[in-house]
Amino acid sequence: MLxxxxxxxxxxxxxxxxxxxxxxxxxxxxxxxNSLDSxxxxxxxxxxVMVLATAATWPIMQLLYRFDIPYLQTIVFILIIAALVQFxxxxxxKSMPALYKSLGxxxxxxxxxxxxxxxxxxxxxxxxNYIEALVxxxxxxxGFWFAMMIMAxxxxxxxxxxxxxESFRGVPIILITAAILSxxxxxxxxxxx
Amino acid sequence: MEKKSKLSILTNGIIKENPAxxxxxxxxxTLATTSSVANGFGMGLSAAAVLICSNIxxxxxxxxxxDKVRIPCYIVVIAGFVTVVQLLxxxxxxxLYASLGLFIPLIVVNCIILGRAEMFAxxxxxxxxxxxxxxxxxxxxxxLVCMGTVRELLGSGTWLGIHIxxxxxxxxxxxxxxxxxxxxxxxxxxFVAFLTxxxxxxxxxxxxxxxxxxxxxxxxxxxxEKMLEEKKGA
Numbered sequence: 293m294l295x296x297x298x299x300x301x302x303x304x305x306x307x308x309x310x311x312x313x314x315x316x317x318x319x320x321x322x323x324x325x326n327s328l329d330s331x332x333x334x335x336x337x338x339x340x341v342m343v344l345a346t347a348a349t350w351p352i353m354q355l356l357y358r359f360d361i362p363y364l365q366t367i368v369f370i371l372i373i374a375a376l377v378q379f380x381x382x383x384x385x386k387s388m389p390a391l392y393k394s395l396g397x398x399x400x401x402x403x404x405x406x407x408x409x410x411x412x413x414x415x416x417x418x419x420x421n422y423i424e425a426l427v428x429x430x431x432x433x434x435g436f437w438f439a440m441m442i443m444a445x446x447x448x449x450x451x452x453x454x455x456x457x458e459s460f461r462g463v464p465i466i467l468i469t470a471a472i473l474s475x476x477x478x479x480x481x482x483x484x485x
Numbered sequence: 486m487e488k489k490s491k492l493s494i495l496t497n498g499i500i501k502e503n504p505a506x507x508x509x510x511x512x513x514x515t516l517a518t519t520s521s522v523a524n525g526f527g528m529g530l531s532a533a534a535v536l537i538c539s540n541i542x543x544x545x546x547x548x549x550x551x552d553k554v555r556i557p558c559y560i561v562v563i564a565g566f567v568t569v570v571q572l573l574x575x576x577x578x579x580x581l582y583a584s585l586g587l588f589i590p591l592i593v594v595n596c597i598i599l600g601r602a603e604m605f606a607x608x609x610x611x612x613x614x615x616x617x618x619x620x621x622x623x624x625x626x627x628x629l630v631c632m633g634t635v636r637e638l639l640g641s642g643t644w645l646g647i648h649i650x651x652x653x654x655x656x657x658x659x660x661x662x663x664x665x666x667x668x669x670x671x672x673x674x675x676f677v678a679f680l681t682x683x684x685x686x687x688x689x690x691x692x693x694x695x696x697x698x699x700x701x702x703x704x705x706x707x708x709x710e711k712m713l714e715e716k717k718g719a
Binding site for chain 2: 316
């Protein structure tokens, strides 16, 4: 049991890293990685919302199976995530203003983040039990955070000030950086055979 | 907004404001589903179908939906159409459904669709919104097919399964994997930027996390930037 949880965790952080290997959550990965501070905030907020969303959607999915309406999965999941994010934001603003200041601003961006909806749906398609699903989401969040931090580090040190052909300035050069990062993360894929 | 002709609304999405290559929206499916031309084409058509339907419905309801809860309303409409597309694909093209997998339900959170609802459909008439949906849909499909062509030709030497290059050079498998996706997208975008130099307003940087919700959550973004500034100053 414990080994399978550890395997899930490591594979989500390194091997199946969401932005670099599975193409989930690319928008914030490219958009918010321009400074280490915002990358950290976004990473923590995504991890938090992923675990919370899984904690809420997994039991609901069992309910959908019970009533034999699993095809409503998409519509129910996105509504739950949207409502959840809204509630968390309101709660934080009211009772934890310090935390809200550092994390809260990222929350509205997360509703439409495909990584959050993606991890909820993948937990169901992979037939994980509740614990495995939670660990999987936490690992996915950590992996996302990890990739964000590396990307932000590379961008602030190297990419944004370098000289490059005019056409590559902006988004294309960030994508090239992502390609090289993703190439190096492919090295992890031999870890589990 | 000045009155635009129907033709310019239609062609706007195909070239000048191509959603994937110029506006940089919907990057996830653009990268993930283009390892072959067929997958890219299927994804483009599915997204286009959802986009056209949701644009029509949202613009028809634009006077009824209260402004404060418009985003949740849009999401419900879009999620409904995505479920329809999902069931149709599952029934009639199970092979495509299997290979696109997760990315079919993820059309819900595709920035292009919500973005067009927010930027266009809630301000314009039903006919204009439908045309905008068609144009944007064609533009997105076109971008995906371009990506798919490059990646399939270089990756496995075929185009739509027809053997073309693989008699001359062996396929470079890397193009079918994640790094090849990023690389191809970067080169294509740089190429478009080179072609349209000075002429178009290519996005030099991402807006609100690269998502199309800028107009609805722009306040948060500004707040965020201000805070980071303060943090740096302190």
